[in-house]
Amino acid sequence: MLTLNQIRKNPEELIKKLSVRNKDFSALIYELIKIDDKRKELKGKSDKLLAESNKLAKSIGMLFKEGKKEEAENAKKRAVEIKEEVKNVNTELSETENKLKEILYEIPNIPHDSVPEGKSDEDNEEIRKGGEIPVLQKKVPHWELAAKFDLIDFELGNKITGAGFPVYKGKGAKLQRALINFFLEEAENAGFTEIMPPLVINEDSGFGTGQLPDKEGQMYQITEDKLFLIPTAEVPVTNIFRNVILKESDFPIKLTAYSSCFRREAGSYGKDVRGLNRLHQFDKVEIVQIQHPDKSYETLDEMVAYVESLVQKLELPYRIVKLCGGDLGFTSALTYDFEVYSAGQDKWLEVSSVSNFESFQANRLKLRFKKEGEKQTQPAHTLNGSALALPRILAALLENNYSEEGIKIPKVLQKFLNFDIIK
RNA sequence: GGAGAGAUGGCAGAGUGGUCGAAUGCGGCGGUCUUGAAAACCGUUGUACCGAAAGGUACCGGGGGUUCGAAUCCCUCUCUCUCCGCCA
Structure with missing residues (x-):
């Protein structure tokens, strides 16, 4: 706020x-x-x-x-x-x-000066593109590939839980694990400390990062205990710093966390929810930084470059867009979205969102710092980004690397797997 | 799930109705001493709100109550610990 x-x-x-x-x-x-x-x-x-x-x-x-x-x-x-x-x-x-x-609580964060005007995602500003869109022998959506190679069973998920809770099997499950390991290892190399947070949060935490009081409808609730399933690791990880006063020398704080994420996605429908495109439960590695206000935009650029390096290493065609005012999240001052091209569906899929919240979350969290020798506290800046969300990455990997020989595994993942192609 | 104990400042820990924002110890910061450091000694050390300032107000786990007055008494919620049961 x-x-x-x-x-x-x-x-x-x-x-x-x-x-x-x-x-x-x-x-x-x-x-x-x-x-x-x-x-x-x-x-x-x-x-x-x-x-x-x-x-x-x-x-x-x-x-x-x-x-x-x-x-x-x-x-x-x-x-x-x-x-x-x-x-x-x-x-x-x-x-x-x-x-x-x-x-x-109704007033959103102040957009950064560079945020373009616009109504919807169509008005977002493309920053750069990378990678090459593959020319496929045959365009097959990932849900068909998943069935063909027995990697993911959506029907089984329906049976156990409901729509949006897929069951990963065999090489599909291993691929998930490889991606998690890859992302965490990269984050560690980039100086992020790994956190394994609770997947369930209380009301105070939900308020701190801005999910509550308004967006409780997007979270699964455990009403008996007034708890919520996390929609992203951002919530528990950022809330580590709720009611904390830092020293200036503590900056930057760099944390990463792998977690499952749970979202009700009320109001979603149609072709957007096909296969892995939109799920109620999915896995994600998140990066979070707490930074000095003077340096937070430097840090945002650094985080964007980091996420970019991930999609590059996975050899996926991508584009980075700066969200326009109409598409910008309530709590964010500036957000870059990453999209990868999923060639089987001929579609750009959002796989990461990297944001600077400036002091908006910090004010809610009461996350402050004090300058050396000064009495007055001031709010820190918080930033976070997906690095990365797994399902859509998996979708793009399956679709883009599919040929008659099978599905090729990108080099960087091979060290985490005992196969380099899915046949 | 059952029984009991407890929650006080960065930490430890006193305080059971009045002058308590809170003793004391440790830690932190500043200083004296020292060639330097340690020790010793002296001082200082929470957050937020109102106010131009002086100053004032609130906060002893959260919420409510009793009282002229509450850290202290009552109600309620949450959490922690111990024992028993169950269990990964």
């Missing part, structure tokens, strides 16, 4: 910047400022009354000690009056604060 200071500093400019998201926030912002004015006023009033009440309470103690009972009783009467007043003011104050929060 944005802070009130951020918002009040220059509301006009903020509204203008937010308008890149293709939405007008002026009414919300001005209402927010009005409510904040009221909050300040009430807080002042309440503090004054409490100060008086505290003073009085202390004096009553003294009076009793000195045996001045009558005076004490009089003071008590006054105290009761003040208390009644405090109660009224505080009721109004907490109502005001709640309203304030409600609106604050």
